[in-house]
Amino acid sequence: MAAFGVKELVDVLRESAGEDEDVSLEGDILDVDFESLGYDSLALFNTVRWIERDLGITLSDEAIDVEGTPRALLDEINKASTQSV
Known part of the structure; x- marks a missing residue:
């Protein structure tokens, strides 16, 4: 299996947050905590x-x-x- 990268994670985060959420996933987000990115525990759980x-x-x-x-x-x-491989 190929590595799961930042692009794939951003896609899943956007889908999990829903279209109406005001979250910014542009730029270098790798070391920004999820709360600062606008994700609460429910969005992260999803x-x-x-x-x-x-x-x-x-x-x-x-x-x-x-x-x-x-x-x-x-x-x-x-x-x-x-x-898991």
């Missing part, structure tokens, strides 16, 4: 569940942390992806 379902992986509870960053979530996704 994002993580979508990723788990579509990639067939299981992420830790720490993945659903609004104080976390996209970089940390991507690291967890790619780590889980290599373990």
